[in-house]
Amino acid sequence: MKTELTGLTPAEMTDWAKSCGLPAFRGKQIFQWIHRGADFAEMSNLPAGLRERLAGEAVAQPVRILLERVSKLDGTVKFLFGLQDGNCVEGVLMHYHYGFSLCISTQVGCRMGCRFCASTLEGCVRNLSAGEMLGEVLAANRYLRDRRTPGNGPESPDSPPERVSHVVLMGSGEPLDNYDQVMKFLRLLKEPEGILLSLRNVSLSTCGLVPEMRRLAEENLPVTLCVSLHAPNDEIRRKTMPIANRYSIPEILDACRYYIQRTGRRVIFEYALTEGINSGEAEARELAALLRGMQCHVNLIPLNAVRERNLQGVTEKTVSRFLRVLEEEHISATRRREMGDDIEGACGQLRRTTLQDGGISSGGA
Numbered sequence: 001m002k003t004e005l006t007g008l009t010p011a012e013m014t015d016w017a018k019s020c021g022l023p024a025f026r027g028k029q030i031f032q033w034i035h036r037g038a039d040f041a042e043m044s045n046l047p048a049g050l051r052e053r054l055a056g057e058a059v060a061q062p063v064r065i066l067l068e069r070v071s072k073l074d075g076t077v078k079f080l081f082g083l084q085d086g087n088c089v090e091g092v093l094m095h096y097h098y099g100f101s102l103c104i105s106t107q108v109g110c111r112m113g114c115r116f117c118a119s120t121l122e123g124c125v126r127n128l129s130a131g132e133m134l135g136e137v138l139a140a141n142r143y144l145r146d147r148r149t150p151g152n153g154p155e156s157p158d159s160p161p162e163r164v165s166h167v168v169l170m171g172s173g174e175p176l177d178n179y180d181q182v183m184k185f186l187r188l189l190k191e192p193e194g195i196l197l198s199l200r201n202v203s204l205s206t207c208g209l210v211p212e213m214r215r216l217a218e219e220n221l222p223v224t225l226c227v228s229l230h231a232p233n234d235e236i237r238r239k240t241m242p243i244a245n246r247y248s249i250p251e252i253l254d255a256c257r258y259y260i261q262r263t264g265r266r267v268i269f270e271y272a273l274t275e276g277i278n279s280g281e282a283e284a285r286e287l288a289a290l291l292r293g294m295q296c297h298v299n300l301i302p303l304n305a306v307r308e309r310n311l312q313g314v315t316e317k318t319v320s321r322f323l324r325v326l327e328e329e330h331i332s333a334t335r336r337r338e339m340g341d342d343i344e345g346a347c348g349q350l351r352r353t354t355l356q357d358g359g360i361s362s363g364g365a
Contacts, residue, residue, distance in 0.1 A: 003058040004084075005034050006138065007131025007184070010193055020057065022050075028193065034060055035134075035194035037142040059084060063135030065143060076339040077143070081136055083108075087125060089172050091136050093143070094339050099165030100144065104136040106182055107173025112207050113242040114228070116272055116303055116311050119172040128173070130184035137195065140164050167197065170205040170226070176212035186221055199223050205270065210247045213255040217262040225259050226268040226299070227252060231278050232286035239277060240311070249290070257294065266295040273319060274303045275312040284322045288329030298326060298333035 008016060010031050017027030026046070033043045040046075040055040054060075066088060067080035077093040089105035110117065111124035144162040167189065169175045175182045182204070189197045205226040206213060216225065229249070231237035237244040256267045269291065273279040291298070300323055303313040319335055326333040 004062050004129060004131040005030065005058050005060055006062055006134045007129050007188075009184075009188065010191060016058075020054075026050075030054075032193055035138070035191070037061065037138040037145070061135060061138060062129075062132050063139045065139055068143070071339070074339050079136075079140070079143075081105075081139060083128075083132060089128065089136070091140065091171055092339075093140050093164070096166075100140075100162060101166035101168060102137060102140045102164045103168040103171050104133055105171035105173055106133060106169055106175045106178050110173045111177065112174050114207060115240040116230075116274065124173070124177075127178040127181060130181045130188060133181070133185040134188050134195075137164055137167060137189070137197075141195075163195075165197070166201040166203075168203045168205070170203070174207055174209065175204050176206045176209040176216065179212050179215065183219060183221075186223065203268070207241060207243045208247050208252040208255075209243070210251050210255045213252075214258055217255075217259040222263060222265060224265060224268060225256070225263075226270055227256060228272075229269045229287075230272050230274075232283050232290055236278050236283070240274065253290070253294070256296070260295050266297060269296055269298045270301060271298055272301045272303045273314045273322060275314050275318075277311070279314045279318050279322060281321060281325055284325035285329065288326055288331045291331055292329070296332070298331060300326075300333060300335045302335075302338070 013031040014027035040051045066082040069078045079091040087108045092103040094101045108125035110120040203224040207228045
């Protein structure tokens with residue numbers, strides 16, 4: 001089985017190079033090339049014979065872009081990423097005034113069972129490795145580079161390449177259900193010899209795995225914790241989120257307060273407004289009472305309906321009314337900016353549609 005090089009730390013890369021009979025400095029060279037998104041053929045300061053040999057023993061880039069859909073509305077790009085075993089996951093590249101933000105997946109599918117999400121319809125096929133998660137970022141960086149400087153090598157001498165500056169772990173999968181690999185991925189992101197992306201520019205979303213939220217607070221990684229709350233009480237939450245049967249809202253909020261205490265960073269609560277379930281003024285006031293006094297922000301999301309689920313989104317009037325109540329109650333809140341509405345918006349839908357249409361091999365998915 002070939003070694004997946006994107007998942008190796010600098011020390012691990014050096015050890016691997018030595019195990020291949022190479023001097024330690026080759027490990028550093030290969031690490032730098034890997035984090036530029038290069039394949040072996042592009043590693044120009046390595047001898048040609050060595051590049052050919054390495055290609056037979058290792059995988060430089062374990063993720064490739066199978067499909068891309070570009071929004072005509074705002075330029076948002078939705079990717080279908082192909083993995084080495086034939087499985088696929090999704091990612092979304094969004095352009096903001098501060099740079100490019102990439103939403104990545106952490107699992108093939110998901111086992112959390114949230115009723116509003118397409119990613120969980122077929123359960124969790126497997127976890128992604130840290131190297132595959134990093135591979136999503138590297139593939140997006142390469143896409144940006146090639147779009148701007150077609151025909152150039154891994155780095156264009158003409159101008160600084162556009163790169164992903166923010167990463168959001170909100171694609172397919174529950175990041176904290178793949179805890180160890182996600183933590184390694186986060187540490188790889190901030191490697192000085194690699195991408196060197198500030199973890200303050202990383203947001204991690206969870207449906208509320210309380211023990212793992214507390215573990216994350218101890219990691220000394222300044223990521224923004226986003227909690228998919230979607231309800232002001234457990235009775236409503238159990239209607240759409242099976243995880244509510246394991247961890248109650250008071251337990252989740254206690255873990256959030258612990259995270260705030262340990263990191264000094266506010267928590268973001270994601271709240272998908274669903275018609276007839278959680279979107280009334282009474283629910284807005286109950287939510288405000290629940291969060292009052294906490295260092296937090298509420299991100300209101302009109303539900304992006306999944307055709308396999310019998311759940312509906314809300315009108316703009318309902319969104320505005322809910323937001324107005326939160327503001328009246330002095331809760332920091334915004335309506336999330338919707339991007340790429342015309343390109344298979346809901347998480348997991350592009351993968352599912354492609355598999356159903358027979359567009360790619362599912363790799364057992």
